[in-house]
Amino acid sequence: MIQEPILSVHNLTVRFGTGRKAFEAVSGVSFDLFEGETLSLVGESGSGKTTIGRAIMRVHPVSTGSIRYRGQEIAAAVGTKDEKLLRQKIQMIFQDPMASLNERAKIDYIVSEGLYNFRLFASEKERRARVENALLEVGLLPEFASRFPHEFSGGQRQRIGIARALVMEPEIIIADEPISALDVSIRAQVINVLNRLKRDKSLSYLFIAHDLSVVRFISDRIAVIHRGHLVELAQAEELFSRPLHPYTRALLSAIPVPDPDAEHNRSLIVYDPSMHRYDSDPPAWSEAYPGHYVLANPAELTTWVANATPEPALSP
Amino acid sequence: MRQKADHGTSPDPIAEPRGPDSGGTLLSADNIVIRFNLRGRTLTAVRRASLKLHAGETLAVVGESGSGKSVLARSFVGMLDKNGRVDEGSISYHGHDLARFTAEQQWLGIRGKRIAMIFQDPMTALNPLKTVGEQIREAAAIHRGMDRSASKLLALDMLTRVGIRDPERRYSQYPHEFSGGMRQRAVIAAAIACGPEILICDEPTTALDVTIQAQILDLIQGLQRDLGMSVLFITHDLGVVARMADRIAVMYAGQVVEEGLSREIFYDPRHPYTWALLASLPQLGVKGEELFAIRGTPPSLFGELKGDAFAPRNPLALRVDFENEPPFFEVSPTHRAKTWLLDPRAPAIEQPDTVRRLKARIATAGHRAGVPHPIGQEASV
16 A cells, blocks of 8 residues: 555554553554545454553554654643644544443533544634534434433434544544444444544544454454454455454354354354464564455464465455 | 252252253244333333253354343343343243242352353453452352362363363463453353353454454354353354354344344345345455445334334335234244245345355355355255
């Protein structure tokens, strides 16, 4: 891709605590996010995927490495003016719509809080128009603005959370498990809203999730993270048809298939990190196929590529 | 306390010994109505729902939040909230009608001992101030009347059985030292330590990661087979039950709307709500296209519902759906659905695109897992 990434993370490391209690949550992670793309970070709880999102949001301080937004370094302190711009252009959507909305505020205030903070409107009329517009865009009615969060269902509340991010006219949305707390039937509504907004506004998503079946449906590219290390990154269909890293294989084998006969024959692969011999032969981030990266040492890379199924990508 | 007493301790109202799987009905809930008093209003959470659990089977109850699936299951163990009650219907289990139980004393011989239940969040099920092993041992001591050393041996055995390595060390650890998946395993160990006949699992994997979810599902399935238990598995995600369910009951707005063998529900669903649930699974979606979403929200259960409760959200609803409640129509001896579409007088409804393509997509999904598709074959078990 010759395209310039909108967000570029290079060798990112985040440590918490000091001395003997120090814990490295994210170790040397690098990836690019391109304009209009959905990149998913997939891993289990404690893998560091949320920490990466928060480091980009500048909530967690970065220990080493760089994060560039349109070429500008944002990992370290930036000026007040840039700070304001970043707070606006990079927005976040949270996991639990029951916990992320202020119960005492009306939807009107919840959605416009960011506008108030940055004085982004000339008149009260303009502010109202922007709130109404944001609500309409996520499929809610403008009259909902005068209601309180408890009057809405989980799916509606999650869409309010999306409207609140959207009203700031962001370029990047970091969505941290935005649908894992929702019922299957409501999940579909939220996925559709996210997909439509991406198309209409050429938003870029960093989608943080553990559910690969959802991730496959919405992502352009998928990065798999395990204990703070990226282990594999590829186009979504490429990753599903030709997984290389044993951890990725384990994750794929765990996806439930809605087909009883297929399920009875599915076997679960369990990943055991002690299989690696990294003390004598440390791994490197290597490009196994064009655009398909994997964390492996030379011996592993050869074996994994040799064992990979060369089947063409099946369209879902 | 008795030594190693098995199932027949004195407060047990059930003297009948447990035989091997006969496949007969073990628990039968008929026309259950459950109401709650909420701030002066009455909410009917379960509306004349019937369910049969056979010996040695896994029955999955599927539905969205508020469909009454958890409330119905809780009524089997007398764990409804204080403002709720079983108003009508009967729950027969070994000659007892659990719906008529009023005193806590009556439940003691059933809950935990014969019918155990595990929940979504393992942290709230465990006491943070007691060691995990002690909690499992205690359950065995109380329900099986074992002494300290016998119950400890049993607890260690249970920890091993649920796949917890190094059980001696884990026995004396506290819940906070366990990961989410390990905690759920410990809860399962406590539940099976009492040797229950029925294990009710209420969304046991919803709070867990996908890899851990798969392991816990495998564990429950394995235990079910080894111990000959019946499992009632409650979930909102049809996608996860294909592996373990023998039969599936789909619930909507407090009623069972379709039930059948697992293969019948996945390969030949008949109720529009079941179609909708299947079609909204991302596993069956087509990338780049809209995912099928059920429009609207479930109905309020405070008032009387007229006709088919799903009709307002069903693009294919017939006029009769808004006026009369449909009865059950039998599709096969094991498969029935509560929809007017199965009435012989109903017009031949063109199934929505999503449903027609559903079968093909289930086939593709199965194919990816390396299994040939069975469409065309007779559903037989």
